[in-house]
Amino acid sequence: xxxxxxxxxxxxxxxxxxxxxxxxxxxxxSNNQTVKFTDEEVITVYIFGxxxxxxxxxxxxxxxKRYLSDWFPLLPSYQAFDERLNKLHCCFEVLVRSIALKAxxxxxxxxxxxxxxxxxxxxxxxxLFSACDFNTIEVRDGVYFPFCx
Numbered sequence: 001x002x003x004x005x006x007x008x009x010x011x012x013x014x015x016x017x018x019x020x021x022x023x024x025x026x027x028x029x030s031n032n033q034t035v036k037f038t039d040e041e042v043i044t045v046y047i048f049g050x051x052x053x054x055x056x057x058x059x060x061x062x063x064x065k066r067y068l069s070d071w072f073p074l075l076p077s078y079q080a081f082d083e084r085l086n087k088l089h090c091c092f093e094v095l096v097r098s099i100a101l102k103a104x105x106x107x108x109x110x111x112x113x114x115x116x117x118x119x120x121x122x123x124x125x126x127x128l129f130s131a132c133d134f135n136t137i138e139v140r141d142g143v144y145f146p147f148c149x
Contacts, residue, residue: 006051007071011044019094027087036074042084043091045072057082 014020024039045068049060061078069075076084 007044007048007068010048010051011040014040014043014047014095017095017098019098020091023091023094037072037076037081037084039084039088039091041072041074042081042088043095045075045081046085047095057085 020040020043027039045064046057046060048068049063052060052063054060054063058078061075061081064072065075075081
């Protein structure tokens, strides 16, 4: 699969995911929320940049501006992009949860060790952890899903 196909699939996944759209609709309650560069495009650019091994927002932005300007002609300034990305931070939790609920049930992690992770095992399945503080854990089919607060 080419990078173009991956970019298109990523964009459509984000646009069609019900959880993300519900979250974004809550952000768009104002009449003045008509933007040229959509939230879905912001999320797509960021995640695609990560898949290209960029870890800093500035590098992702520069890469997008230089090599993907035909795909994202309405890319805002770096400051506006960074501000929008920061406003969408909770959307990434929704996205990860969505991917986990759709993709992870098809995968089984058995008898694997995570270096440096302390975990409780249930039926020899490896629990999944989030990079945030959590107080409660919901278990679905023997898989741990942390809920951030």
